[in-house]
Amino acid sequence: MDYAIGDVQGCYKTLSALLKKINFKIDRDRLYFLGDVVNRGTNSLETLRFIYSNKDNMDLVLGNHDFHLLVCALTDRKPNKKDTFQDILKASDKSKLIDYLLQRPLAIDYKDALFVHAGVPPQWDKSDVFSNSAIVENNLQSNNVVSFLSQMYGNKPNSWRDNLTNNEKSRYTINALMRIRFCKKNGELEFDHKLNTDKNPKGYKAWFLHSERIMSNQRIFFGHWSTLKDIQIKNIYPLDHGCVWGGMLTAYDLTNRELISQRSLES
Template identity: 35%
Template sequence: MASYVIGDIQGCFDEFMGLISLIEFNPILDKVYLVGDLVNRGPRSLDVLRYVYANRESFKMVLGNHDLHLLACWAGTSKPKSLDTFNDVLHGAEANELMSWLRKQPLVLELPECLIVHAGINPSLSWHNNLELAMFCSEKLAADDFYFWLSNMYGSSPTKWADGMEEVARFRFGINTFTRMRMLDGCDLDMKFKGTIESAPDNLRPWFNQLVNLPKPVMFGHWSALGLVVNEKVVALDTGCIWGGQLTAICLDSGCLFQYPALVGARGGDE
């Protein structure tokens, strides 16, 4: 029996299956946690969703920005972009079943060993308040009026937490924190920069550099330019499979890393 966390798959189904084989995944005994962005830019998003959904007793996931974009396109509150590769999901016979399941997945998973999130948690908020905000956003996405919330998801403001925010502003701030954040300008979210830390403007700092007194490590993806990072504070698992890198898993029991190389070169696009 073992538990694993796997980085951004983004429709790279063949590499996903290669990594599943490499870790010798047993769906009866093992648990796999996914850091979000199961879909988009890779060629087989539908197959990824089908596999995870079919094995949903063994797989748990958090939502990433590409998963949310897919949901918005399915709901009709947004339109696919030129680089999107999930038309097979939108037009498939299982679309409603898969999307109804997907929108009910959480933004944050807290395990005894770690916290799992797609992009990060906000250092302006306490650990408890981050979890509370994530639950608030997840409840909105799972509610009957999810169309309203998906239609109000996009936008880069507010950039800073403030007590007494209206619900729509709080929802958007939470979505941006948990699924889009990489850098902070002081306490403000920066939604533009996505390069390496070394190439960042002087006013920007990685969100995780400002975290203090964490009760457990935060495991996340989303930031392929950051690459693999493993320390006592964070574990970054987006190793750019979609860009010709690797798909990465870490075993929560042993700390061992597993990587399966991309089978083709870069297939990605913006974010």
């Protein structure tokens, strides 16, 4: 069976309990993590080692916390006070784990569905998602990765144009796929709010609420926005149920089309 799993954020204990609950079998099942597998929780290293050591049967899309780990591991940027992935930065197998993350995609095409960490801007179709992700992935896998990562923080450009530079395209794509919550219908991103969908900042809507959204006929599974509660929107599957904040860690059984949640066991 195949499962999509929401933001683990180093909550390895809860992940283990969830996998027990779904009777996970490594030789039978496949897991797709929706990004933010590390940070804020207490066991980032164990979580990442677990995914790495089962990498033939698991995959992940990069989330903003995974990306932040890459930046802290490879550039001179220091972790923030709230970051909890120092265990990875000090680990003997750090370079193996970081190399593994550098090879991960920003989006995964799964049958009729798309897996991405935060969402898809309304003006993009599936081929835009993959062609623009490829720009970022090529940079992450290039010899130039250190310089690339050191230039990727920032909120500009906040909208897409075909004549952006490679670095500008990368920055927009990273922000759009790993951080999007509210935007305009042309994909102009807004970064200041983490509110619920009914409290949108003026002029913006949650990315999935734009009526002319190009991908509205395709199922999108994503994490990142833990305060989305009980939204019922066709083809929209928010799976970050706030495990690291004492909520739930959730798996979606892609075969039987059902949600299975485990209450957070983190203290």
